[in-house]
Amino acid sequence: MRRLSILILAAVLSAAAWANEVAVAPVVDASALPPLGEVWRETNPYRGLPEALAVGQSAYNQACARCHGADAATRAAPAPDLRNLDRGCRRIVGSELKARCMADNDAYFAKTVRRGKTIVGVVHMPPWDGVLPQEVAWAIQVFFEARAREGR
Numbered sequence: 001m002r003r004l005s006i007l008i009l010a011a012v013l014s015a016a017a018w019a020n021e022v023a024v025a026p027v028v029d030a031s032a033l034p035p036l037g038e039v040w041r042e043t044n045p046y047r048g049l050p051e052a053l054a055v056g057q058s059a060y061n062q063a064c065a066r067c068h069g070a071d072a073a074t075r076a077a078p079a080p081d082l083r084n085l086d087r088g089c090r091r092i093v094g095s096e097l098k099a100r101c102m103a104d105n106d107a108y109f110a111k112t113v114r115r116g117k118t119i120v121g122v123v124h125m126p127p128w129d130g131v132l133p134q135e136v137a138w139a140i141q142v143f144f145e146a147r148a149r150e151g152r
C-alpha cells in the first residue's frame with residue numbers, strides 16, 4: 001500500500017514537472033515585422049531592426065523569462081543567461097570572421113529553440129517548433145542581444 005502511494009506520488013510529481021515544461025505560445029503582435037514564411041532562415045534577419053525589440057521583449061518575458069530570467073537582466077536564473085550566447089563572437093575583431101561566428105550562433109539558436117533540450121530523457125527545455133513562429137524567435141534573440149550590449 002505504501003509502495004503504491006509512493007508510486008502515485010511520483011507519477012503526480014513528474015506529471016507536474018512535465019506540465020511545467022510545456023511550451024506555451026506568447027501572445028504578441030508581430031505584424032510590425034517583415035513576415036518570413038514557414039521555412040526558417042539560417043541567420044537572424046531582424047538584427048538592427050528597432051521594431052524587433054519590443055516584440056522580442058514581450059515574447060521573451062512571456063515565454064522564456066520563467067527559466068532564463070526576467071527581462072534578460074539576471075544571472076540568477078536556473079537556465080543559461082542568454083546574454084552570453086554570442087559572447088564569443090562579440091570578441092572577434094575581423095568582420096568576415098565575426099559574420100561567420102554570428103551565422104553559426106544563429107544556427108545554434110534556431111536549432112536549440114526549435115528542438116528544445118532533452119538530456120538523457122529529461123526535458124530541460126521544451127521544443128518550440130510549431131509553437132513559436134520564427135518571426136517571434138528571431139525578435140527574442142534581437143532583444144536579449146540588445147540587453148547584452150547594454151551590459152545589463
Ligand code: HEC
Binds near residue numbers: 078112125126128140
Ligand atoms: C522550462 C524552462 C525553459 C523555458 C521556458 C525556456 N528555456 Fe531555454 N533552456 C532551458 C534550459 C534548462 C537550458 C539549458 C539546457 C542544457 O543545456 O542542459 C536552455 C537552453 C537554451 C538555449 C541554449 C543556451 C546555451 O547557452 O547553449 C537557448 C538558445 C534557449 N534555451 C532559448 C530559449 C528561448 C528563446 C526561450 C523562450 C522562447 C526558452 N529558451 C525557454 C530552459 C528553458
